[in-house]
Amino acid sequence: MSPIVSAEGLVKRFRRPQKGPGLAGAVRHLLRPRHETVTAVEGVDLSIDEGESVAYVGPNGAGKSTTIKLLTGILVPSAGQVQVCGVRPHVDRQANARNISVVFGQRTQLWWDIPVLESFRLLGDIYSVPEAEYRRTMDELVDVLDLGPLLGVPARQLSLGQRMRCDLGAALVHSPRVLFLDEPTIGLDVAVKARLREFVGSMRAQRGLTVLLTSHDLGDIEELCPRMIMIDKGRIVYDGAFDEVTRRFGWEQKVVVTLADGGPDAATLAGAALARVRPVIEETATGLVVTFDSRLISSGEVIKELAVALPVVDLALEETSAESIVRRLYEGNLTFQPADHGATS
Amino acid sequence: MTATTSDTPVRQGRTAPGSKYVSLARTTLQQAIAYRITTFFNVGLTFIWVIILYYLWRAAYSERASIAGLSWDQMRTYVVIAYGINALVGWRTGTAMMAAIRTGDVVFEMVRPLNYCTTQLARALGFTVVEGGISMIFTLVIGLAFLHIQAPASLASGLLFVLALIIGFLTKVLVVFLVSLLTFWTLNGMGLMWSQQAIMQILSGTIVPLALMPGWLQFVAKVLPLRGIVSTPLEFYLGNAGGWDAVGLIGLQAVWLTALWVVANLAWKRAFRVVEIQGG
Numbered sequence: 353m354s355p356i357v358s359a360e361g362l363v364k365r366f367r368r369p370q371k372g373p374g375l376a377g378a379v380r381h382l383l384r385p386r387h388e389t390v391t392a393v394e395g396v397d398l399s400i401d402e403g404e405s406v407a408y409v410g411p412n413g414a415g416k417s418t419t420i421k422l423l424t425g426i427l428v429p430s431a432g433q434v435q436v437c438g439v440r441p442h443v444d445r446q447a448n449a450r451n452i453s454v455v456f457g458q459r460t461q462l463w464w465d466i467p468v469l470e471s472f473r474l475l476g477d478i479y480s481v482p483e484a485e486y487r488r489t490m491d492e493l494v495d496v497l498d499l500g501p502l503l504g505v506p507a508r509q510l511s512l513g514q515r516m517r518c519d520l521g522a523a524l525v526h527s528p529r530v531l532f533l534d535e536p537t538i539g540l541d542v543a544v545k546a547r548l549r550e551f552v553g554s555m556r557a558q559r560g561l562t563v564l565l566t567s568h569d570l571g572d573i574e575e576l577c578p579r580m581i582m583i584d585k586g587r588i589v590y591d592g593a594f595d596e597v598t599r600r601f602g603w604e605q606k607v608v609v610t611l612a613d614g615g616p617d618a619a620t621l622a623g624a625a626l627a628r629v630r631p632v633i634e635e636t637a638t639g640l641v642v643t644f645d646s647r648l649i650s651s652g653e654v655i656k657e658l659a660v661a662l663p664v665v666d667l668a669l670e671e672t673s674a675e676s677i678v679r680r681l682y683e684g685n686l687t688f689q690p691a692d693h694g695a696t697s
Numbered sequence: 698m699t700a701t702t703s704d705t706p707v708r709q710g711r712t713a714p715g716s717k718y719v720s721l722a723r724t725t726l727q728q729a730i731a732y733r734i735t736t737f738f739n740v741g742l743t744f745i746w747v748i749i750l751y752y753l754w755r756a757a758y759s760e761r762a763s764i765a766g767l768s769w770d771q772m773r774t775y776v777v778i779a780y781g782i783n784a785l786v787g788w789r790t791g792t793a794m795m796a797a798i799r800t801g802d803v804v805f806e807m808v809r810p811l812n813y814c815t816t817q818l819a820r821a822l823g824f825t826v827v828e829g830g831i832s833m834i835f836t837l838v839i840g841l842a843f844l845h846i847q848a849p850a851s852l853a854s855g856l857l858f859v860l861a862l863i864i865g866f867l868t869k870v871l872v873v874f875l876v877s878l879l880t881f882w883t884l885n886g887m888g889l890m891w892s893q894q895a896i897m898q899i900l901s902g903t904i905v906p907l908a909l910m911p912g913w914l915q916f917v918a919k920v921l922p923l924r925g926i927v928s929t930p931l932e933f934y935l936g937n938a939g940g941w942d943a944v945g946l947i948g949l950q951a952v953w954l955t956a957l958w959v960v961a962n963l964a965w966k967r968a969f970r971v972v973e974i975q976g977g
Contacts, residue, residue, distance in 0.1 A: 426807045428969070446810040454808050461805045463724055465731035470724060477720035478809055506731075 356530060356562050357400040362432035364393040364418050392418040394586035405556055405563040407577035411682040415586040416566045420532050424454055437529055450479060453528035457538035460519055462507035468518050469503040472525055479526035493521040496551060513544035533565045537572055549575045570678060597677055605646045606670040607654055611639040612663035625661040718819040725823025740784050740832045747780045751844055765908040771935050774847045777840040778934060779903045782927050784832030786869045790821040791890055794877040814961045821870040850936025857933035857943055864950040865926040871957040881968040902928030922953035
């Protein structure tokens with residue numbers, strides 16, 4: 353089976369004006385414009401099979417959105433090849449548009465002042481969805497996303513969670529084959545988040561929908577995407593199973609300590625007790641959070657040392673989360689060696 | 698909400714997928730209706746200008762029967778109808794597009810199977826039904842009842858007026874489109890909108906009939922497409938252009954419309970390539 357989304361050596365460069373600060377800078381730029389070339393995406397290779405669910409992560413400005421824009425046909429690549437459902441997006445943007453759908457957590461594609469149902473109907477018309485199919489899809493979406501009570505309400509009156517449900521529904525009216533989710537759960541409460549994830553998961557299972565998700569919420573990724581692609585400075589730095597990240601880099605561990613009286617010197621005492629392994633100690637309202645490298649010291653030993661040094665009320669050992677690994681990766685504290693690249697690259 | 702109410706809206710209406718652009722126009726119409734009060738005041742306020750111009754011209758005509766070949770009856774008809782036409786394509790067509798570009802919501806237009814120019818035309822049409830409808834009420838009620846405007850010179854003039862009006866409408870939408878598109882480069886549009894408004898009102902003959910302009914300006918105005926928006930339809934309305942003149946005027950309108958359509962589509966492709974990195 354050939355991949356449904358593929359990219360080879362994808363490059364996108366922008367010319368960005370270089371302006372000095374203030375009015376003087378603006379005037380100077382007007383007289384003698386200077387531009388710098390910014391490479392947002394530098395030789396990205398992607399290969400995603402139909403029905404796969406892939407998380408596309410990376411720090412802000414790493415090139416995530418640019419890649420999505422290249423895949424949706426919004427941007428024209430500076431070099432390299434890109435194909436979605438056998439169509440080159442920037443060459444045949446409209447044909448590509450029929451196969452895909454994009455949901456942005458920070459934007460709505462619903463028409464602001466008219467009832468949600470009208471937006472759905474208009475989308476059905478825009479994508480020329482046959483009546484019977486439109487009805488079937490709507491019944492399904494209304495049922496699964498519980499849209500019934502929302503259809504008569506203008507989009508501007510919806511809460512963020514309701515709006516996201518409607519936006520997801522709107523994205524699926526034309527039964528796309530590939531769904532791009534750009535930070536879909538941003539700002540949502542836990543319950544709504546869980547519900548959205550469940551919905552996307554079920555759409556994937558039932559319809560064979562291919563999902564490419566960008567998110568800073570690792571919960572989204574953990575639940576929805578077995579595979580993770582990580583991009584940094586325009587290059588792919590990791591492409592492989594999500595679990596693999598935890599297994600390979602999960603040597604950071606955490607102990608959450610609750611203290612009888614959070615004396616001001618608690619952090620100093622703990623630091624002194626564990627000085628040889630140089631832990632990271634954060635103070636909280638009730639005590640401390642001690643982060644250490646499990647290759648240097650066992651958690652048992654850390655707990656023992658802390659119990660001796662401090663008036664400990666409670667101790668909890670936190671499992672290494674992928675979040676902390678990804679966070680360190682974002683901060684540049686963790687670098688993947690070339691050998692660490694996943695199976696597909 | 699009960700299950701029944703949640704079921705009904707899905708099943709109603711639609712029997713077959715409508716034409717996408719007609720559907721877009723209809724949705725925009727619904728949107729415009731949501732703003733009808735604002736629209737009513739906007740149109741009403743511009744009408745104050747009509748009244749000012751009306752009295753200025755009345756003073757000018759107190760000492761002579763004709764200015765630049767126009768009688769007082771023709772002039773007052775011109776002033777009122779020019780504003781009526783001008784209000785057909787209001788602010789919203791341009792400002793809505795600019796807002797979409799500035800906030801980045803324009804991406805949705807890019808990920809849908811739509812021609813962007815046609816989309817904007819459909820939108821403008823939706824707005825125009827509401828804005829134009831309201832301005833028509835002002836023009837007819839105030840114009841006929843108080844300002845004594847005339848009917849079209851003849852049936853043929855009336856028909857030519859309607860034809861020229863339609864081409865003029867499309868011309869104006871494309872000009873507004875091109876100006877709004879500049880937002881891709883400037884990312885800020887109000888200044889653009891104001892300048893465009895001023896230039897368009899002068900060169901289309903909204904404020905002063907072209908015949909009254911100094912020679913060089915008249916030449917510029919007669920060559921540019923903007924005259925087709927207000928001046929050309931009004932020349933037909935007043936019965937000042939017939940025969941080959943009429944053919945020439947409609948022809949010029951048509952040529953400009955075609956050229957603008959081509960330019961608008963090219964400009965959109967071009968704008969597409971400068972899409973900023975906005976949001977990484």
